[in-house]
Amino acid sequence: MPTDKDDFSALYPCDFYTPAELLAPGQMYTVYEIARLLQGLEPDAEIDEGTEEILLDWAIPWVIVNADDLVVAEPRTDEEPGYYGLREDGGVADGADE
Template identity: 80%
Template sequence: MPIEKDEFSALYPCDFYTPEELFEPDQMYTVYEIARLLQGLEPDAEIDEGTEEILLDWAIPWVMTNAEDLVVAEPRTDDEPGYYGVERDGDLSSNADDADE
């Protein structure tokens, strides 16, 4: 049920970090680490599973919204998630253009 804005003591802008603000340019992050960073936590911060699920609800759309500024790497092993980082000049593999066709 919607709530009247007047019922809240304060309203704030809905502002998210850009990839350049969030990531170190030479690092790659899992979506779990991105979720923590978006909340101002360290990437390896210990959080409970329920909180992590809520944070992922913010992180996944953020990744999708910022996809043009990101690079992605496949997991190194089958039990590892993918990794995301801010795109820098020269980051893309030479065969990346072939994957788009």
């Protein structure tokens, strides 16, 4: 059920980082690391599983919305997730951007 805005002590702008503000050029990140960065944490910060699930709820749509500014790399092994990084000139495999 909707809640009146007056029920909250403060309201904040719904601003998100751009990929260039969040990710370092030349680096690739898992969606788990991106989730931490979006919350101002270090990419390798220890968080509990429940918190990580909540953070992923924010990170996955962020990746989708910013897809035009990102590149993706397949996992190196079956045990690890994919990686995302800033799209830079020359950062996309030949033919992959067509």
